[in-house]
Amino acid sequence: MHPDRFATSSDRDLRVAVQWATATNEAVRVLRDPVKRAALLCERHGHPVDAESNTSMPSPFLIQQMAWREALDEARDSGDPAALETLRRSLDSARTNLSQRVERAIDHQQNWAEAVAAVREWMFVERFADAVEAAEFALG
């Protein structure tokens, strides 16, 4: 159903193929991405993550976030690639921890409240990782 199979077909067939392939790519994207997959699993078990409406976070996590943000601002201002690298490493270890937390909560404990909490923190971390990456791009 990939559009390349319809390269010489009509526009309409090509559009249908594009839609199918798009849907498939989207499915694969969700399944491959541990955060999205975890969020989907929670939702399927009746515990939606509601990332947009539910933004209250435990305070230790918020404090950690603020420390990271400050570190990012400093790194950006000083244009220091090494500082960004350090930040990236601490993000990576946070990601690993969260992934283990989610795995425990979903696969072993079926503790959905804990899974949802961890997934939400994880989403924050990923969004922050995007900001770090943008800063790295700006540095070149």
Place this chain on the structure above:
Amino acid sequence: MALLQIAEPGQSSAPHEHRLAIGIDLGTTNSLVATVRSGLPEVIIDESGRALLPSAVWYRANHAPVVGEGALANRITDPRNVVVSVKRWMGRSLSEIDSLADLGDSGPRSPVQVSAEILKTLRERAEQALGAAPDSLGIRHQEIMGAVITVPAHFDDAQRQATKDAARLAGIPVLRLLNEPTAAAIAYGLDQQAQGRFVVYDLGGGTFDVSILQLSRGVFEVLSTGGDTALGGDDFDRTLFEHLTGLIRPAARSGATPSALSDTDTSALSDADKSALRVESRRVKELLSTLAEVHVDFTLPSGLHLVAVVTAAEFETMSAALLNRTILTTRRALRDAGMQAGDADGVVLVGGATRMRAVRRAVADLFGREPLTNLDPDQVVALGAAMQANLLVGNRAPGDDWLLLDVIPLSLGLETMGGLVERILARNTTIPAARAQEFTTFKDGQTAMAVHVVQGERELVADCRSLGRFELRGIPPMVAGAARIQVTFQVDADGLLSVSARELSSGVEASVTVKPSYGLGDEAIAQMLTDAFGHAEEDARLRSLHEQAVDAERLLLATQTAIDQDGQLLSVADQALIGQRMAELSVLREALKDVDALRAGIAALSAATEGFAAARMDQAVRQALAGRRVEDLDTSV
């Protein structure tokens, strides 16, 4: 054509003749065209046996433009009217490009027009070689069904659109735009039956690309891509050019004390001098790929003289900064793919500029292994494109099948309040892809919303490339934040974007296929096409008649194949109707007289087969998905 051609690999459909398809590598410095003959890809050479067509066009008033060697030959005597490296300007408007706006007496030319001249020359070369050229009556007995044209993986949407427009202008039906590194991977991967993760390092005349691909069981999946559309062999020439300029001595006969012109002062050089020196710089660079040092003893057109020795080590020092940029980009692509340099199962070098020894050494150092260079780095992209074109038109030998899963090179997003970018589709998202996001109004009673589409990785709109703007009007007045405006981005398999916006409570809708602001709208292109083909109306009529005939034939063939395979899905009445429409269309096609009747016949048959097509799609999807595990799907779709 309404009918779906669901051909299973290895199960050849219908009696099929070989369809003509070509792959075109439209390069900064050189362009090539290739095709697959007797199952093997080969580059098509011109009557003098040359594979490479220099991407140069010479414009003169009242003369047809000259493309290739003939244009290059005039570069020194008529530098203002010879356009080279036009690919660097693709997707830019004329106001951004001085050199093209001021082309001697022949008037300004857009990059799309210049590229179209090059493509036209390649098309003619292919037609000659494949027996598809018009005969003495101007009738084509065989048509090139389509072309795959390669673009740098890092080309943004504007640059891709411009390339597609150039092909249209040159009368080439485009089957697909293909990323250059992906094309190279096809040529290598299929050649070597490779499996694993491969890095393609592609340094061309004007662009640098790096792509990381996962090859498994006939699926070429691009994991990440990176690059720089303004970095290539030309830049290495320029460092040499600047170096050599600094060594020029005034001519001995002038009697003045010999003193070097300052590094930056090239004002003493005429245009012809600079052209000659550029050609010399490139010659020196190429020699340094094999020699340890090159002696330059060269007189410029104005009589200035240049004697110098350039060593390979000196050249390496001069170009270190440029090389380093490619290595940084490569590292980033590795990181995007979640890999270390040591994880690569192979590294492929593509592009003439990878002949430089310094490039080979830097790549080998980074990956800890010697790069693969067994296919000609100038030809490998065109060969891969030809293989893909051959596959797309359906010349598939049993068991000979593969699928490309490519990605978008740069994130696509929207401008939000404060000049910030809201990223909708992240870079390295597999295409085709679509994503919808909801936005809302900012002010009470707001009835319109401007949508500004941008591409790039930076947070500020000002730092990204603007692709286009449109407005969604007619939003019912509501309090700020109450309207729900859904903006959908859709990127097709060519990497081209279309955007639509819709207010969900009222259903008001607006959409654009992003036609970026580089200055060529559909109308302008249509006009140019008319200019190009309209000289003889008869020509145009014959052309469209033949196009329709090809379409009719394709539809008839596909319908017959579908009936042979899935005829059981049709009711007796439907089958009779389709049979009748097929017979009518066959008659019209044989007669080859009336374009409108032929077009109507095609439409009638298409309409009759719509339900059938839907039924077949349902069945195909059911069969494809039944009993499959999710892990298997990503490599088999």
